[in-house]
């Protein structure tokens with residue numbers, strides 16, 4: 635992981651202006667630890683409660699768990715503590731949907747200190763949609779997926795890069811694919827032997843290219859040297875950001891599916 639490639643942190647004003655306020659409160663004595671500032675567990679709690687509001691907003695609530703027997707488990711957290719919160723400070727949580735796959739979703743919370751007008755923490759969270767009966771991951775149903783996608787589209791309108799830590803991502807994004815056919819045509823399956831690679835700016839929506847293991851060029855001829863790669867099981871032409879030229883080239887090579 636190369637630290638210098640991390641996007642810059644947004645300012646208090648950027649967050650407060652661009653993102654919906656989900657939760658707020660005042661820091662009390664009970665929030666403090668022996669260092670005299672808000673203890674880390676409360677940041678996680680602020681983000682968790684804020685996250686739950688977002689979940690309820692897309693329909694994942696008590697009724698959903700009871701009637702549809704599905705829900706959401708938290709799988710990962712990544713917290714960056716940036717500025718202290720003290721007694722009497724006003725805190726605000728602004729939380730957004732970042733991305734989703736068929737079964738997992740990535741959220742990002744900003745905890746602001748509204749009294750000092752500083753960004754106090756960021757909390758990234760990975761959620762997995764589950765069956766409440768067998769406690770295993772299960773795909774988001776179409777209606778919920780559509781609602782999440784509309785919120786992710788809104789997040790993508792933000793004019794500054796999200797300060798994601800790079801510790802987690804959903805893998806293959808499924809945004810906009812809630813209408814995908816249940817049966818995937820054979821020709822659209824990911825091709826073994828072709829790895830998907832992308833630049834650091836991949837979250838900005840740049841194309842993902844196909845590349846064979848060990849080669850320094852993508853199938854479409856882009857220089858691949860010096861890039862930082864995300865390794866995926868296979869180049870997936872169903873991804874909306876899959877490079878169109880790579881897709882065509884990969885399909886035209888006989889036997890590439892058996893490599």
Ligand SMILES: [Zn+2]
Nearest residue numbers: 843854877880
């Ligand atoms: Zn390409």
